[in-house]
Amino acid sequence: MKASYTFTVLRYVHDITSGEFVNVGVALYAREANYLGAICTPRYGRVSRVFLDIDAEHFRSLMRFIQARFEEQAESLQRVTLPFVTSPKSVVEIAQNILPLDDSSLQWSEPGAGVTEDPAGTLEMLYDRMVQRYEHRVKLSSREDEEIWRPFKKELETRHVLAHLRSKRIVAKDYDYEFEHARKNGVWNMYEPISFDLLHAETILDKANRWLGRGWNLNDAPEEFKLYMLLGEPRDEKLKSAFVKAKNILNKMPIEKEFVAEHEAADFSRELANEIKQHLK
Numbered sequence: 001m002k003a004s005y006t007f008t009v010l011r012y013v014h015d016i017t018s019g020e021f022v023n024v025g026v027a028l029y030a031r032e033a034n035y036l037g038a039i040c041t042p043r044y045g046r047v048s049r050v051f052l053d054i055d056a057e058h059f060r061s062l063m064r065f066i067q068a069r070f071e072e073q074a075e076s077l078q079r080v081t082l083p084f085v086t087s088p089k090s091v092v093e094i095a096q097n098i099l100p101l102d103d104s105s106l107q108w109s110e111p112g113a114g115v116t117e118d119p120a121g122t123l124e125m126l127y128d129r130m131v132q133r134y135e136h137r138v139k140l141s142s143r144e145d146e147e148i149w150r151p152f153k154k155e156l157e158t159r160h161v162l163a164h165l166r167s168k169r170i171v172a173k174d175y176d177y178e179f180e181h182a183r184k185n186g187v188w189n190m191y192e193p194i195s196f197d198l199l200h201a202e203t204i205l206d207k208a209n210r211w212l213g214r215g216w217n218l219n220d221a222p223e224e225f226k227l228y229m230l231l232g233e234p235r236d237e238k239l240k241s242a243f244v245k246a247k248n249i250l251n252k253m254p255i256e257k258e259f260v261a262e263h264e265a266a267d268f269s270r271e272l273a274n275e276i277k278q279h280l281k
Contacts, residue, residue: 001033001117002115002116002117003030003031003032003033003035003115003116003117003119004030004031004032004113004114004115005028005029005030005031005033005035005091005113005114005115005116005119005122006028006029006090006091006092006111006112006113007026007027007028007029007091007111007112007113007114007123007126008026008027008091008092008095008108008109008110008111008112009023009025009026009108009109009130009131010023010024010025010026010027010038010040010066010095010099010106010107010108010109011023011024011106011107011108011109012024012059012105012106013105013106013107021107023130023131024040024041024063024106024131025038025039025040025041025063025066025067025127025131026038026039026123026126026127026130026131027070027091027094027095027108028091028119028122028123028126029088029090029091029094030116030119031087031088031089033119034077034078034087035074035077035119035120036070036073036074036077036091036094037070037074037119037120037123037157038066038067038070038071038123039067039123039124039127039131039150040063040064040066040067041063041131041132042060042063042064042144042145042146042147062106066098066099066106067146069098070094070098071162073094073098074157074162074163075162075163078160078162078163090111091111092108092111095108096108120154120157120158124154142195142197142198142199143195143197143232144195145193145194145195145232146193147195147232148193148194148195148197148230148231148232148262149181149193149230151262151265151266151269152191152193152230152265152268152269154269155265155266155269155270155273156269156272156273159269159270159273159277161272161273161276161277164183164276165181165182165183165191166182166183167179167180167181167182168182168184168188168190168225170188170190170218170221170223170225171221171222171223172217172218172219172220172221173220173221174217175214175217175218176218177214177218179191179192179227180192181193183276185275185279187223187224187225187226188223188224188225188226189225189226189228190225190226190227190228191228191230191272192227192228192229192230193230193232194207194211194229194230194231194232195232196208196231196232196233196234196242196243196246197232197233197234197235198234198239200239201239201241201242204234204239204242204243204245204246205242205245205246205249207246208245208246208247208249208250209249211229211249211250211253212249212250212252212253215227215250215253215254215255215257216253216254218255219254219255225255225256226255226256226257226258227253227255227256227257227258228257228258228260229250229257229258229259229260230260230262230265230268231247231259231260231261231262232262233261233262247259
């Protein structure tokens with residue numbers, strides 16, 4: 001069924017006076033479909049090339065904050081089976097509630113509108129058109145963990161079960177770590193996207209070793225848990241052997257775990273969504 005939607009583009013405006021900006025995200029709201037989604041780029045490379053003195057860590061923190069707030073709002077909408085009178089009329093209402101209109105460096109564009117049968121797919125298309133296409137990428141670009149999560153998130157969002165995942169901190173004797181995507185089904189199940197689509201073999205192996213250490217340090221946590229590692233593999237064929245070594249390193253983690261390949265995202269997410277729905281019955 002077709003539904004009308006509104007969308008707005010998130011812009012990083014380095015200098016309000018000059019008005020120069022870079023698109024860094026897109027939010028879309030389809031009222032009749034009770035759909036709200038947003039994609040904020042985890043990359044700051046293009047922004048830093050335009051505005052040299054950007055604080056990269058602060059920028060990434062802001063992107064994570066805005067993304068999380070939209071996901072919280074989307075979860076509330078997913079609990080509603082029919083539109084109701086007090087629901088927001090436009091994406092701008094939601095966007096400005098999350099990030100108010102002021103003189104900060106992040107600004108919302110004027111809204112656009114359209115009609116779609118697939119709000120999530122339209123959001124992806126708008127993000128690719130408004131943000132992704134302007135990324136200056138060399139052939140061997142790396143991908144962030146957040147980019148590996150996107151196909152998993154899309155399937156769960158479409159099936160209205162994303163709201164049943166939450167963050168969970170596992171606390172061990174000498175270490176603790178917060179997983180952003182988790183659910184309890186007897187034991188805690190953690191779903192962690194990990195990108196190994198990096199530029200060099202050394203960084204791939206270093207990242208695997210960091211996770212090995214994390215696994216060892218969490219092994220004596222009193223709470224039982226299983227870790228699903230959603231792995232993004234290198235697109236560069238020359239780095240495939242490093243990825244195989246990385247998985248061998250991850251296999252040494254003493255915790256209960258399961259690897260999920262990137263190409264299995266759709267099937268895994270569908271199975272997880274069905275499992276969640278069965279659990280709710």
